Amino acid sequence: MTQTMTVTINGKREMFKNNESVLERLQKMDMQVPSLCYHPSLGAIETCDSCIVKVNGEFVRSCSTKIKDGDVVDSLGADVHEAQLIAMDRMLGNHELYCTVCDYNNGNCEIHNAVKEMKISHQETPHSTKESTVNRNAFYRYDPDQCILCGRCVEACQDVQVTETLSIDWNLKRPRVIWDKDTTIDDSSCVSCGHCSTVCPCNAMLEVGMEGEAGFLTGIKEETFRPMVNITKSVETGYESLMTISDVEASMREERIKKTKTVCTYCGVGCAFDVWTKDRKILKIQPQAEAPANGISTCVKGKFGWDYVNSEERLTKPLIREGESFREAEWQEALDLIESKFKKTLNEKGSDALAFISSSKCTNEESYLMQKLARGVIGTNNIDNCSRYCQSPATMGLWRTVGYGGDSGGIEDIAKAELIISIGSNTVESHPVLSTRVKRAQKLNGQKVIVADLRKHDLAERSDLFVKPSPGSDLVWLSAVTKYIVDQGWHDVAFLEKHVSDVEEYLSSLAPYTLDYAAEVTHLTKDELITIATMIHEAKTTAVLWAMGVTQHGGGSDTSTAISNLLLVTGNYMKPGAGSYPLRGHNNVQGASDFGSMPDRLPGYQYVTDDDVRSRFEASWGVSLSSVPGLNNHEMVDSIHEGELDVLYLKGEDMGIVDANINYVQSAFEKLSFFVVQDIFFTKTCQYADVVLPASPSLEKEGTFVNTERRFQRLYQALEPLGDSKPDWQIIKEIANRMGAGWSYSHPSEIMAEAASLTPLFAGVSYDRLEGYDSLQWPVKEDGTDTPLLFTDGFALPGGKARLWPVEWTKPLEFEEEYDLHVNNGRLLEHFHEGNMTYQTEGIKKKTPNVFLEVSHELANERELEDGTTVRLTSPYGSVKVDCIVTDRVVGKQVYLPMNTSGEGAINYLTSSHSDKDTDTPAYKEISAKMEVLKQKNQSPLPKTNHRYGNPQPQIGVKVEDKWARSDYTFPGDLVKRRRGM
Amino acid sequence: MAKATTIIHKMEKDPKELHEQQVKEIESLLVEHKDSIEDVLTIIHQLRDREVLNLAHGALGQSEHVVHRIVTAMDTKETTQSIKNALLIFELLGTVNMNELEPIVLKLNHGIKMAAEYDHSDQNAGTLGLIRSLNDKEVIEGMNVLMKFVKGFGVDEAQEEKIEPQLERFEHPEKEMGTQKRESTSNTKPTRVYAPRLFGFITGALVLLVPLLIKKK
Known part of the structure; x- marks a missing residue:
């Protein structure tokens, strides 16, 4: 909305254009309104009520109320202040103020700051326990007795990270945050991405690295801690003095805690954040909303995987x-x-x-x-x-067709796209933070997702359409879909005429890629192919994400080229939310x-x-x-x-x-x-x-x-x-x-x-x-002018025109009949490559201590495999020894061997020197092997505390309506009205 | 042909050489900070003379036990009350206007002096003498001062009180109701706000009644 609005705010007329909430406007005007559940990266959550103001005479939550033309806003009246104080008091009933001995007292505790700003001296609602124990794992812990139930952690888990583990059980006598269906963190689906502790406004959800380390007085023993808090509470003569002492202590911490901006080294997303260090000790990773690629987001490696820096195994001498x-x-x-x-x-x-x-x-x-x-x-x-x-073939495909070997836009464009097609990319594990933008856009904004992959990974499971082409056949279905689109007249003629060369030659090269031929080669049905084409046609913007499942083949460059061809034919370049995104693997x-x-x-x-x-x-x-x-x-x-x-x-x-x-x-x-x-x-x-x-x-x-x-x-x-x-x-x-x-x-x-x-x-x-x-x-x-959207005026090829590049399918390597299993391979979320950095983090090692081989239920039945069965896989180039996990993520005779070991399970003992014909990128994904059972029964290589055994509980946000429906809840505005006989 | 090996022989640094290197490093530090070190040594010497070092040694050596013992000892009503009172007195001192208090203190001193000089065997002082003294300029002035004091006593200052800590309120939740006024700017009228005024009124009435009581006798 760009219409100019005239709004009266605290008696003063203001004119502006933005369609924003009352809270956002007040904050821009430097008007202090408490807002404990509101976080700019999460939006309105509406649980805390502390941001109540009056709009046109009615009490409303300013975080969720959009300003409209002619509105009269009052954020300073005595009755407004009273309503805010009621909300704050309820928060304080859930949160004990022992700031000076709190590890979160670092100047950024939002409860502390709100109490101070509102000059709250005492509270009416006494703090009381929620009678539930502290829930912890190796990375973070949740203290229910400090939790104000703002729901930020739930919002972040459900709708930003979209792992969907956390919720608040509003039906409990004393509501609190729960994991899955109220289990321990370790037994839940939690991936320890750290979003919850990052967005928590206080010390309820805290990184374990901070415990007993951040403050000068926070390392005291539990049996001393409690009497110390009691003494403080007994002698305090108002919160002003407590705030002063804790502010002084927080300032002293600045002297010894160093906060340094760094960029993560675990994948190509480029997450930036502050690392908090005390001497050589890493206390925590603190993402910042201003970080351009990731904002508040991290994955388990970026948030918690830094112990390797101080490992005794580090090389320290030549x-x-x-x-x-x-x-x-x-x-x-x-x-x-x-x-x-x-x-x-x-x-x-x-x-x-x-x-x-x-x-x-x-x-x-x-x-x-x-x-x-x-x-x-x-x-x-x-x-x-x-x-x-890894990605040289993708770069080659883009050089051929559009001139620059880079993503067409930014991560924002991926989130904006109406349709995402993910091909040969396990992005949830390989580029975790980037994948959250897709998951969120699909969950909340109606983005459609097509996944083409061998394996039912997380994104496949969530997708609107999941197709499983036979290994190494992507070029065929991509070309067939392109041909079908052209045959239907759905191609973007105007775009092709204006911006693309070699069109006719390319279109005639598509002749062999009929639906029948594609169905025969790829094992996709004709319906599936038509559905893909139709979805692309119906979407205003399509972005294609691809990775090693495409590139690490004998024809990796050609398949990458076919992707770019499809995007050119459908006019999916030169506009936000569209284009090609070869997802880079390393930082x-x-x-x-x-x-x-x-x-x-x-x-x-x-x-x-x-x-x-x-x-x-x-x-x-x-x-x-x-x-x-x-x-x-x-x-x-x-x-x-x-x-x-x-x-x-x-x-x-x-x-x-x-x-x-x-x-x-x-x-x-x-x-x-x-x-x-x-x-x-x-x-x-x-x-x-x-x-x-x-x-x-x-x-x-x-x-x-x-x-x-x-x-x-x-x-x-x-x-x-x-x-x-x-x-x-x-x-x-x-x-x-x-x-x-x-x-x-x-x-x-x-x-x-x-x-x-x-x-x-x-x-x-x-x-x-x-x-x-x-x-x-x-x-x-x-x-210094940069280029967020890569192609705006034209392409980086002669004449500024993109070029359609005819490609032919390269058949994947064929193996003798005895090598009857196709060995897919790739990364795991929690380990970086062979793991020489991530195994140094005890928490990661405990949850994922070994490599494992994913086998299908069908194969397990046929070969009598179960979790822990030790097998040897042998290809013509070598063999590996590894323990099995039976799962429905893989099907039939396809197995998946992650690369998280440099031991005898290392995938590259099986791979060949066969490579992409244009770039020499090894064809890691073209391996077949035979299996030999070495030991029928063994301990499972994957502990039950691994998140893969969890039980996520998807919902939208924190379900604040359930809180409002509780019999003990009254909207503070209504309470004030009643008190004042309004 | 370099065969793979994982054998690494760590560099054994000659302990003598290492020692010498460290001594050299310390020596240069000493020279660099000569003046500061001399000052610090003087202070350390004085601390030692006064047994402070031994005390600190014992306290630090057993710090966890010591802190725990102190904290649990302090966690009693009497101790926390003392600390609280000390803090409150400190805060109260800040509310006293010494300029205004000075003449009152002088008057008080004078009153005390006269009271001390009063001779109980003086037969001249009877009921009539008291009534007569109501005409005394100084008595009238004293009564006026007292009346002002009584008026000031009746003003509601509940907003300014700071003596009910969180734990106390938690243990006596019934008192929570009475503190509502303190935290909000609400125009609602909790009952307790009348209490100080009532108390002021009664005290004032009693002061006024004194001469009448005397008269009855």
């Missing part, structure tokens, strides 16, 4: 191999050795005998320096990063490539073969650069086996376990004449190294990441590097300088300034423009 063992060494010695070996190889075999692998977990600046070291110092283009293992998989860790492209995807580009870099770096594209990861391994590549410097990548066909990769490592590995842990890959260098994780350094939305975000240093470990950029600089580079960077901002000056794609990026929670989405012009 290691040097001596025969069959390593010994700790000083930096000087390690760098001496690296220098001599690098120089020797350079002299004897030339620069292309060395290769470099960047990390998608490290910063942009580190990716930039690594490729600069390779190109500008050593003289080779043998530089790559691990996007080669900086986008940035690692953006900053040039690729064998054929310099930063900003500028070709090494382009003379103009090269000469610009040469002028800046003062060197001459090779114009010959280098080797990618996959080719490096082959090259080692062939005796061409002698030296490898790899950082932040456990290639020895995450690459496909690891027996082949590991045997390559054994053949290297010199191998430098830089990591924070002694990984499987480190075992093959000659020198291991101890690096510092994200909390111990500064830098920037680019998330899946092409968004640059800064991370700040929260902790000093542990032991003798160092930030990667410093290590690379030292090695480069040993090789005569003469680099003088003293801060990552200088590296960014140099990269931006050479790269039109992000020319305007600077640390100043990324202060705090500020962010920029590339392309970024020199003046």
